[in-house]
Amino acid sequence: MYLENSEQSKASGEGELSAEVILAEQCVIPKATEATVFSGPSKDSADLGIKVLMAYTGQIFNGEMDCPLLCEENGNLNTGEVQAKPLLPQMESSDAGKICVVIDLDETLVHSSFKPMNNPDFIIPVEIEGKLHQVYVLKRPHVDEFLKRMGELFECILFTASLSKYADPVSDMLDKCGAFKNRLFREACVFHKGNYVKDLSRLGRDLNRVIIIDNSPASYIFHPENAVPVESWFDDMSDTELLDLIPFFEKLSKEGGIYDILKEQRISS
Template structure:
């Protein structure tokens, strides 16, 4: 049974089913299982079983109860310091636009350490002194999707993978400069074995923020901001991103994403 060494999804384990309260044409998959490269790419808790050597995971970020506050000591007293936002100030070109956080693996691309004859990119990644070739497939219509999203929104790449893999992949994928900012694993919150993308840390109004991700665990703190997307591996007939464009074009005009998403969901 072949598994994705990048995002830890086994094709046979994916079960797509509709979920109440989401955009009707989207579906969610079951939680991911980890593999031998979990320390580099995995965003979920490790499963039992033999593992090959991999990079040690980074120290867990603060728990949700610690978000927004850090502690330091001055003259023996504890001082509360506001945690800096993950995103810089909004640029002039993005003033008034909704911020859309977009996932990478199984949302825009599928990557594997196993050679793929028709790979769109081959990216070298060094692990413990050894360079491995990562074979990357682009999801159908990803170029058209990103181009239009860049016109409509302030787009932010946010992935639970490490920058040493995700950054060069994004360089090749986003040659038009759609992503204003790139966020990687160290910007996630480690919560109950998962790397969660906490939208409250971005520094953007949550009523004007969306997240597009194939993993529900990634947006567990803010499910009402999510546009779920079906996981993609290698289906050349997939049209998920193309079908999502009318939804995002509609949402780009919303004053409040919660209100508009409820309308789209028929709530």
């Protein structure tokens, strides 16, 4: 559910900054658009946060830059000068030989909202335009066990379309076992056809040894053959998807490449 066009925003008062931020990974850039603090879509239109405007230049939150690379319709980077430097540093020696697993945050591992919720796992303060707001965060069931095992088996990378001012402290609270070796945020994405895309070719890793776990197909549109899709999660405490994935990834960790086994998984599912 995306509420980013002008007709929908009129409901909160035309020309005003309402007390709502659209919780969506999509973003449309005509002259100015509604920027999001975190990336996952809301479960319903009432589940909103603090709305802010992002100018076409990508300057938001008192001049902070969180502008992803722009991308032409054919998927080619449209930045004038493609950055040769990989997004990730050289793999640590302790991870040598491991598959790189890119893991999304919002609606994959957690659900966050500016709207108060019952029994949040933690509350993160986020400053927006000089004002402090509370972000309420729920952890997906079995996320602790999932991250612990994934961190043992793989080089795990957090890659989110959220702003670092929100996602970094959430990750600090979530990843107590230190599963994530690196974290990538919105500015590492490529902006393509209204979506923040996670371009795996920019990581600096062999694509035959890279997997992305994400609830949003738009996030991995450049590399769908590398994806392990998961259902979007909001608040179903009986959910077992992360737990159910562990045996599959234990098997996958022993493979030399990922394409054949992921293809088999797609055919069987």
